Amino acid sequence: MVAMITFDNVYKRYPDGYEALTNLVFKIHAGEMVFITGHSGAGKSTLLKLIAAIEKPTSGSITVSDQIVNKLKTSMIPFLRRSLGIIFQDQKILYDRTVFANVMLPLQVHGFEKRVMERRVRAALDKVGLLNKEKAYPITLSGGEKQRLCIARAVVHRPLILIADEPTANLDVAYAQNIMEVFQSFHQVGVTVLIATHDQTILNDSTARILSLNQGKLVV
Amino acid sequence: MRVWISQHWQALGLTAKQFFFKPISNFLSVAVIGIAFSFPLGIYTILENLQSFSDYFVHSPQISLFLKINATETDIENINSRLETFDGITSFQFISNEIALAQLQHESGVGDIALHLKKNPLPHAFIMHTQHMPPDKLEESRVTLQQWPEVAYVQVDSDWVRKMHALIKLGRIAVIMLSSLLGVALVIVMFNTIRLQILTKQDEIEVSKLIGATDRFIRRPFLYFGALQGMTGALIAWIIIAFGIQMINDNLTELSQLYELNLHLVPVSLYQILLLSVIAALLGWLGARLSVAEHLSRIEPK
Numbered sequence: 001m002v003a004m005i006t007f008d009n010v011y012k013r014y015p016d017g018y019e020a021l022t023n024l025v026f027k028i029h030a031g032e033m034v035f036i037t038g039h040s041g042a043g044k045s046t047l048l049k050l051i052a053a054i055e056k057p058t059s060g061s062i063t064v065s066d067q068i069v070n071k072l073k074t075s076m077i078p079f080l081r082r083s084l085g086i087i088f089q090d091q092k093i094l095y096d097r098t099v100f101a102n103v104m105l106p107l108q109v110h111g112f113e114k115r116v117m118e119r120r121v122r123a124a125l126d127k128v129g130l131l132n133k134e135k136a137y138p139i140t141l142s143g144g145e146k147q148r149l150c151i152a153r154a155v156v157h158r159p160l161i162l163i164a165d166e167p168t169a170n171l172d173v174a175y176a177q178n179i180m181e182v183f184q185s186f187h188q189v190g191v192t193v194l195i196a197t198h199d200q201t202i203l204n205d206s207t208a209r210i211l212s213l214n215q216g217k218l219v220v
Numbered sequence: 221m222r223v224w225i226s227q228h229w230q231a232l233g234l235t236a237k238q239f240f241f242k243p244i245s246n247f248l249s250v251a252v253i254g255i256a257f258s259f260p261l262g263i264y265t266i267l268e269n270l271q272s273f274s275d276y277f278v279h280s281p282q283i284s285l286f287l288k289i290n291a292t293e294t295d296i297e298n299i300n301s302r303l304e305t306f307d308g309i310t311s312f313q314f315i316s317n318e319i320a321l322a323q324l325q326h327e328s329g330v331g332d333i334a335l336h337l338k339k340n341p342l343p344h345a346f347i348m349h350t351q352h353m354p355p356d357k358l359e360e361s362r363v364t365l366q367q368w369p370e371v372a373y374v375q376v377d378s379d380w381v382r383k384m385h386a387l388i389k390l391g392r393i394a395v396i397m398l399s400s401l402l403g404v405a406l407v408i409v410m411f412n413t414i415r416l417q418i419l420t421k422q423d424e425i426e427v428s429k430l431i432g433a434t435d436r437f438i439r440r441p442f443l444y445f446g447a448l449q450g451m452t453g454a455l456i457a458w459i460i461i462a463f464g465i466q467m468i469n470d471n472l473t474e475l476s477q478l479y480e481l482n483l484h485l486v487p488v489s490l491y492q493i494l495l496l497s498v499i500a501a502l503l504g505w506l507g508a509r510l511s512v513a514e515h516l517s518r519i520e521p522k
Contacts, residue, residue, distance in 0.1 A: 054430070054521050081432035092427045108230060109433040111223040153431075 001029040003063070004161060004192045005051060010060035012046055012216075020046040022216045024060070028194065030160075033187040035203055036196040038213035044196035045089065047213070048165050051194075052084055053077045065160055082110060085154030085191075087164035091146060093138045099125070099149055100134040106157040124156040128182055144175035151182055161192045168199050176202065231440040235448060238417075238441065249413060250449055253406055253500070254456025260399040261457050261488065261496065262464060267391045269485045274381045274388075281358055282377040285346040287370050295370040296344060302368070303346065308361060312348035320345065343372060355382050403503050406453070410446045410507025411514075417442065418515045430521045438516060443508050450504020454497040461488055 005028040012021040021043045028034050036044050049055040050062055053069050062069040067080055085106075094102055103124055107117040125131045128148035138146060147167060154162060164183065168176035180202055187193045187208075197203070203210060212219040239246050287295060296314065303312050320342045350358070358376055365374045418425065428438055465485045476483035 052430070075434070078429075078432040078434045081430065084432075086430065088430070092423070092430065094424055094427060096424075105427065106431045108227075109428060109431055109437060111227045113223075113226055157431075 003027045004030040004032070004065055005194070006061075006063040007047075007050075008061045008063075010050065010062060011058045012043070012050065012055065013058040020216050021050075021057075024218055026211060026218060028192060030192055031187075031190045033183070033193040033206075033208040034195070035206065035208055035210045036194065036213060037198055037203060037210055038219075039198065042213040043216040044198075044213055045165055046216075048086075048163055048194070048196055051161075051163065052086060053080055078109075082106075082157065083160045085157070085159035085162045087147075087150045087154045087162075087167050089165040089169070091150050093146060093149060095138050097137075098134065099130060099136050099138060099141070102138065102149060103152045103156050106153060110157055120156055121152075124152040127155070127185075128152045144171055144178065147171060147175070147179055148182070151179070155186060155191075159191070161194065162186055164193075164195045164197075166197055166199075167195060168197060168202060173201065177205075180205070227437065228440070231437075232444055234441045235444040238445060239448060246449070249409065250452045251456060253409065253449065253453025254460060256402050256405065257399075257453060257457035257496070257500065258460040258464075260395050260402060261461050263391065263398070264395045265461055265465065265485070265488055267388050267395065270384065271388055272486065273483075274384050281350050281353070281381075283348050283350060283358075283362065283365070284375045284377065285348070285365055285371060286373045286375070287344040287346075288372045289341075289343050291344055291370050299346065299368065299370055303348065306361075308350050308353055308357070309348050310351055312346050315345045315347060317342040317344050403499075406450060406500065406503045407507040407510070410449065410504050411511040413449070414442050414446060414508045414511035415515050417445070418511070418519070422519055425516065425519045426521050429519070435516065439509075439512050442512050443505055446504040446506075446508025446511075447501040448504070450500035450502070450507075451497045453504075454493075454500035458488060458493050458496065 007024045007026050010021055010024040011019070013019045024047070036047060038044055046055065050057055051064055051069065053072060057070050060070070064080060065083055067076075069080060072080060094105070100121055103121045104117055107120060112120070122131060122134070125134055128151050130145060130148055130152060133141065133145065138149060141149060151164075151167075154164075162183070167179055167183070171179065176199065183193055183195060195202075285299070287299070300314065303309060317340050321337075321340050324342070350361070353361075362374050362376050365371060425438055465487050469484045472483050472485065
């Protein structure tokens with residue numbers, strides 16, 4: 001199987017001496033769905049940030065779809081990020097524009113034609129069940145709808161890898177299940193899915209591989 | 221290529237939207253630029269007009285030659301024949317003291333006084349038009365004529381024109397200095413405007429970076445904004461000056477009719493408007509570019 005994400009002896013140490021990740025070694029295959037779990041502060045978010053080159057590892061090497069992330073030139077980082085779809089823990093929704101405009105943003109960054117963009121945005125909104133809210137402003141959405149908006153924005157440009165940081169936090173069980181079904185459907189069409197969560201019910205429901213972190217180390 | 225054009229088009233659309241999203245505050249900052257630039261543009265326009273007005277005199281300078289008060293018919297004939305062969309003179313006209321007195325009585329308000337004069341106090345005169353010649357050549361002719369024994373006084377009418385030219389030259393330097401200073405001011409104003417804009421769009425910039433926007437992509441709308449504001453400022457400056465010229469011309473017509481002259485200010489030319497707009501757009505762009513370079517890199521996703 002082809003490795004989509006490879007971590008090789010990855011360390012992340014902050015200037016104050018705190019070691020967030022210690023000697024991580026793992027592979028995630030193309031099309032695989034993987035959970036990353038652990039207590040808060042175990043290093044889940046840091047791991048995801050390393051993949052998206054939001055932070056740099058102190059040592060070791062990270063490969064994402066054949067690009068060595070820790071050696072990427074700054075000018076190339078945007079292109080790495082375009083192969084990812086990220087659902088952020090703090091959502092990062094832009095409240096000054098409609099649902100539609102929020103989802104369109106990644107396509108504008110890529111530079112699609114207007115017609116193509118509109119078609120794709122509607123398709124993404126349809127997939128997460130928000131098509132009837134396209135003209136709404138995010139402030140009017142419920143918690144679950146906001147999360148689905150984030151998913152639509154993360155998948156609209158058809159990324160190779162979907163990354164979600166605590167996607168079910170603050171959602172009640174029914175909503176959480178619904179969100180997980182959406183992820184499952186992307187996994188089924190061949191997208192590599194990486195979800196950081198400490199939600200035990202989700203982990204119990206799934207048959208996907210689990211990477212467990214404890215104080216920055218992988219627990220085998 | 222199509223993608224590139226469409227991205228620029230989108231950025232421009234975004235900029236225009238931004239521009240009209242806060243019409244009042246944007247209009248105010250553009251108006252400040254416009255008013256500031258109307259000063260050098262106005263001075264420049266007036267200088268241009270003075271220049272073309274004085275050029276008219278420079279191109280055919282007039283020399284007045286006044287004879288001594290006791291000059292005789294023979295003296296007049298002598299001068300007449302000498303002037304016919306004098307170098308550089310295109311035409312000349314003799315004005316006797318009687319004609320001059322009659323004109324004085326007829327034209328100016330002092331006619332009554334002139335009527336009561338016992339003796340004609342005016343000298344005979346020659347008025348001549350010369351070819352266009354450099355000022356020192358003109359001065360040479362003046363000195364030669366002055367040395368003729370029958371001549372009391374020689375006056376070169378374009379003397380004041382030369383003085384005015386020197387003044388215009390000074391004025392030009394002032395305009396250049398003023399425009400340079402205001403140009404720098406425009407860059408600074410734009411630097412600050414864009415800084416504030418970047419601050420209010422911090423979230424958008426951060427999200428854009430996270431989903432793979434290049435620096436170019438993020439920069440583009442700000443640069444367009446700077447250029448657009450600079451250009452609009454230049455157009456406002458032009459509108460102010462166009463109005464000013466219109467108002468002056470309305471009053472100038474009346475004045476010039478009194479002096480039997482056709483005086484009117486020539487408006488700023490299309491070429492000059494275009495040039496000013498382009499320069500202002502470039503300066504606005506520069507201010508935005510500096511600001512973006514300074515402030516954009518500080519917004520890094522966490």
